[in-house]
Amino acid sequence: MADEEIKFSEEKWKEFYENFGSKYFQLESATLKAHGDDQKKLLYEIFGSTKTLVQTIGVVAGFGFTAISYVENLSLFILGEFFLFVAIFYGLFWTQKSYRSNLRGSIAETDKVKKLFAERYSVFKKIYDKALSDISNTNEISIPKSDILDLQKKGNELMEKFTLQTESKNWSDPFNWLMFFFAIGGTVILLSFFHLCFFN
Numbered sequence: 001m002a003d004e005e006i007k008f009s010e011e012k013w014k015e016f017y018e019n020f021g022s023k024y025f026q027l028e029s030a031t032l033k034a035h036g037d038d039q040k041k042l043l044y045e046i047f048g049s050t051k052t053l054v055q056t057i058g059v060v061a062g063f064g065f066t067a068i069s070y071v072e073n074l075s076l077f078i079l080g081e082f083f084l085f086v087a088i089f090y091g092l093f094w095t096q097k098s099y100r101s102n103l104r105g106s107i108a109e110t111d112k113v114k115k116l117f118a119e120r121y122s123v124f125k126k127i128y129d130k131a132l133s134d135i136s137n138t139n140e141i142s143i144p145k146s147d148i149l150d151l152q153k154k155g156n157e158l159m160e161k162f163t164l165q166t167e168s169k170n171w172s173d174p175f176n177w178l179m180f181f182f183a184i185g186g187t188v189i190l191l192s193f194f195h196l197c198f199f200n
Contacts, residue, residue, distance in 0.1 A: 006148060008141040013131060020151060021124055028117045047095060050174055054091035057084050057182050064189045076192035083185030087178050094174040116161050120154040127151060 008016060061084040064077065071077045127147050134141045 004145045005142040006145050008131070008143065010141075013141050017128075020155070021128065024117065024120065024124070024155070028113065031113055047098070050091050050095055050178070053175070053178050053182070054088055054095075057087045057091070057178070057185075060084060060182070060186055060189075061088070067193070071192050072195040073192045076188050080185045080187070080189030080192060083181050083188060087181030087185060090181065091174060091178055116158055120151070120158050123147065123151045123154050 061081055064081055064084075068077070127143050130143055130147070131141045
């Protein structure tokens with residue numbers, strides 16, 4: 001038994017293409033753009049605050065060396081500078097690690113979105129190619145009903161899969177560790193300028 005066909009006028013085909021083709025292309029593009037914008041905003045906020053904090057720690061570490069002639073306890077001074085350098089190193093290390101991780105994550109997310117849309121596009125392409133063939137041979141477009149139902153099914157599956165696979169990223173924030181090392185290092189350097197007999 002031949003598959004039932006649905007006939008389209010040129011106007012109805014344009015409407016079908018707009019609803020089942022063009023809108024989905026725009027949806028994929030908007031999804032990728034929104035994902036990229038959200039990721040950039042989040043990362044730049046964290047990177048900006050981390051950079052500012054690391055620069056501040058660097059300034060404090062530098063001030064310590066400019067006043068080294070006033071140091072009363074060299075051991076405490078060296079220990080304080082060590083904590084500040086650990087904070088700087090950790091901040092720089094975290095920043096570089098996050099840049100690389102974000103790049104890999106963005107590529108993976110882009111591939112995931114494209115994969116979700118790919119199955120539906122293959123069904124749509126079959127319908128589109130049939131329509132082009134009909135237009136070139138006759139003035140009437142006839143699409144098998146089973147293909148249109150398959151396209152609707154793939155559209156529904158796409159939305160379900162997209163909802164299930166969308167997950168929020170949990171970015172580690174280095175703020176607590178940087179503040180810890182900064183506070184310890186700064187305090188120990190400050191103490192090194194006082195004569196504390198129990199450290200001698």
